[in-house]
Amino acid sequence: MSGETLTIGVLPLGRPTFDVAFAEEMLAGMMADLRASGHRLIGPEKLLMDADATQAAMTDIKAEKPDRILILQVTFTDAALTCRIADTFPQPLAIWAVPEPRLGGRLRLNAFCGLNLASHALGLRNRLFSWRYAAPHTSGIEALLTEEPMVCPLISQITDADPEYGGALLDGLRGRTIARIGAHPDGFDTCAYDSARLADLIGMTVTGFELADLFDRARAAPEAAATGLKTELSANLAGLDQVDQTQLDRSLRLKLALDGMKAEGGFDAFAIRCWPETFTEYGGAVCGPASMMGEGRVPCACEADVYGAATQLLLQAASDQPVFLVDLVDLDSSDDTGVVWHCGQAPMSMAEPEAIARATIHTNRKMPLLFEFPLKPGPVTFVRLSQARGQQSLIIARGEMLKRDMAFTGTSGVVRFDRPAEEVLTRVIDSGLEHHMALAYGDHVGALESFAAAAGLPVIHL
Structure with missing residues (x-):
C-alpha cells in the first residue's frame, strides 16, 4: 500500500488519573506526525477519556468507511476499549504507544503498560495488529500506517531440562x-x-x-x-x-x-x-x-x-x-x-x-x-x-x-x-x-x- 493515500480512523486513548497536560503534549506531536504522512485522518484530535466519548468517536469514524484504524495509546488504559474497537472494525488495526523520560518522578503516562495489556487481550482474540513504541517525531510512522500486521506470535517449546x-x-x-x-x-x-x-x-x-x-x-x-x-x-x-x-x-x-x-x-x-x-x-x-x-x-x-x-x-x-x-x-x-x-x-x-x-x-x-x-x-x-x-x-x-x-x-x-x-x-x-x-x-x-x-x-x- 506504500504511496497510496489511506483513510485512517484515529482514536487517542487516555485516562484523567495520569498527567493530562503531558499527554496532550504527546498527542499534539503524534497528530503532527500523522498529518505530515499525507494520509486522510478521521476522528478526534483530543484524548478520549471514557467509554462514551470513545463510542461516539467510533460511530463517527465507522460512517467514513476507514481503510485502517489507529489507536493512540497516549496514557495507560485497560484493554476494554481496545477490544471494543477491534470488535467494531474489521479493518487492519495498529497501536502507537509513547515512551516517557526516566526523570525519577511519577510515571506520567505509563503507555507501555497499556500496549502490553492490549497485546495480551488481542492475542486471546487471535487479532493481529501493527504496533509502534516510539516518541513523536521519530522515523517509522509510514510502516505503521501502511504495512501488514507486525505481530508474529511466538511458539512455545517443550524444554529438555531434567x-x-x-x-x-x-x-x-x-x-x-x-x-x-x-x-x-x-x-x-x-x-x-x-x-x-x-x-x-x-x-x-x-x-x-x-x-x-x-x-x-x-x-x-x-x-x-x-x-x-x-x-x-x-x-x-x-x-x-x-x-x-x-x-x-x-x-x-x-x-x-x-x-x-x-x-x-x-x-x-x-x-x-x-x-x-x-x-x-x-x-x-x-x-x-x-x-x-x-x-x-x-x-x-x-x-x-x-x-x-x-x-x-x-x-x-x-x-x-x-x-x-x-x-x-x-x-x-x-x-x-x-x-x-x-x-x-x-x-x-x-x-x-x-x-x-x-x-x-x-x-x-x-x-x-x-x-x-x-x-x-x-x-x-x-x-x-x-x-x-x-x-x-x-x-x-x-x-x-x-x-x-x-x-x-x-x-x-x-x-x-x-x-x-x-x-x-x-x-x-x-x-x-x-x-x-x-x-x-x-x-x-x-x-x-x-x-x-x-x-x-x-x-x-x-
Missing part, C-alpha cells in the same frame, strides 16, 4: 492456597483465571473474598497494633511522619487485616483488587502492606491477579527469597535497558543499600502507604505462569539490575536483559505476555525450566 528438581518444586506447590480479595478490574484480561485450570496445572486452590471483608477487618484492627506496626516500620523507613497520618493508619490496618486472614485461613498468597476501591471506598493504599507481606514470604498480587500470585509462589520456592510482581514500563533500545516498576510494593530487602527507603503516596491517588527506593543491582530472573493466546506456558527472562538512579517514583529498577532491549520489546508484544511478571534476584532459569518439564508446560524465553 524434571527431577522441578518435580520437587511442583510437589511443594501442590496444596498451596491463594486468597483472592475482590474481582480483577474490567479490561484486565491479564488477571483473569479459571480455578479448575490452575488446580489441574499446579494443584493450587483459590478462595474468594469480597473487598468489604478486608475493609471490615482493617477497621476493626486494634489501634495499639497499628501504632506498633508504625513504630516497627519507622526503624527502616524514612518519612512516615510526613504523610497523612489518618490515611497511614488505614493503610497499616490493611496489613493487620491480611495477617489475620492468613492466620485464620492458612493462605500462602493473596491476589487483591487494589484499586480503585482501596482509595475511593476505604481511604488507604495496600501497596506498603503488600511489600511487608512479600518480605515475610506471603506474596501479594495487585489487581486480583491470581496467576500472578501463583507465579510469585513458584519463583519464591525456586529462589528461596522474597519476590516482587512487576510491571515492565519501558524498553529503550538506545540505552539497551528496560524499567520494571510497581507503585511502591517491592520487598524492602530489594532496596539499593545506599539509598534511603522512604514512605510515600500513590502517584495517581495521592494516599499512603507506599515504599520508595531504587532496586539494588545484581542478576535477576523474571517469570510468568502465562495464559497468553489462550495457552498455558512458562515465560522466562534473565537480566542484570543496574546501579542507576531511580527511574520513576515508587519502587523501580533499570534492567539490562540477556537479549537486546529491542528484541525483548518485540518478543513481549509478540508473545502477548501478561503485564505482571515475578522478579527475584539470582539466576533461577535452570530451576524454572526443570519445573516446566515436570509440569508439562512449554516455555518461551524472552
Whole structure:
C-alpha cells in the first residue's frame, strides 16, 4: 500500500488519573506526525477519556468507511476499549504507544503498560495488529500506517531440562492456597483465571473474598497494633511522619487485616483488587502492606491477579527469597535497558543499600502507604505462569539490575536483559505476555525450566 493515500480512523486513548497536560503534549506531536504522512485522518484530535466519548468517536469514524484504524495509546488504559474497537472494525488495526523520560518522578503516562495489556487481550482474540513504541517525531510512522500486521506470535517449546528438581518444586506447590480479595478490574484480561485450570496445572486452590471483608477487618484492627506496626516500620523507613497520618493508619490496618486472614485461613498468597476501591471506598493504599507481606514470604498480587500470585509462589520456592510482581514500563533500545516498576510494593530487602527507603503516596491517588527506593543491582530472573493466546506456558527472562538512579517514583529498577532491549520489546508484544511478571534476584532459569518439564508446560524465553 506504500504511496497510496489511506483513510485512517484515529482514536487517542487516555485516562484523567495520569498527567493530562503531558499527554496532550504527546498527542499534539503524534497528530503532527500523522498529518505530515499525507494520509486522510478521521476522528478526534483530543484524548478520549471514557467509554462514551470513545463510542461516539467510533460511530463517527465507522460512517467514513476507514481503510485502517489507529489507536493512540497516549496514557495507560485497560484493554476494554481496545477490544471494543477491534470488535467494531474489521479493518487492519495498529497501536502507537509513547515512551516517557526516566526523570525519577511519577510515571506520567505509563503507555507501555497499556500496549502490553492490549497485546495480551488481542492475542486471546487471535487479532493481529501493527504496533509502534516510539516518541513523536521519530522515523517509522509510514510502516505503521501502511504495512501488514507486525505481530508474529511466538511458539512455545517443550524444554529438555531434567524434571527431577522441578518435580520437587511442583510437589511443594501442590496444596498451596491463594486468597483472592475482590474481582480483577474490567479490561484486565491479564488477571483473569479459571480455578479448575490452575488446580489441574499446579494443584493450587483459590478462595474468594469480597473487598468489604478486608475493609471490615482493617477497621476493626486494634489501634495499639497499628501504632506498633508504625513504630516497627519507622526503624527502616524514612518519612512516615510526613504523610497523612489518618490515611497511614488505614493503610497499616490493611496489613493487620491480611495477617489475620492468613492466620485464620492458612493462605500462602493473596491476589487483591487494589484499586480503585482501596482509595475511593476505604481511604488507604495496600501497596506498603503488600511489600511487608512479600518480605515475610506471603506474596501479594495487585489487581486480583491470581496467576500472578501463583507465579510469585513458584519463583519464591525456586529462589528461596522474597519476590516482587512487576510491571515492565519501558524498553529503550538506545540505552539497551528496560524499567520494571510497581507503585511502591517491592520487598524492602530489594532496596539499593545506599539509598534511603522512604514512605510515600500513590502517584495517581495521592494516599499512603507506599515504599520508595531504587532496586539494588545484581542478576535477576523474571517469570510468568502465562495464559497468553489462550495457552498455558512458562515465560522466562534473565537480566542484570543496574546501579542507576531511580527511574520513576515508587519502587523501580533499570534492567539490562540477556537479549537486546529491542528484541525483548518485540518478543513481549509478540508473545502477548501478561503485564505482571515475578522478579527475584539470582539466576533461577535452570530451576524454572526443570519445573516446566515436570509440569508439562512449554516455555518461551524472552
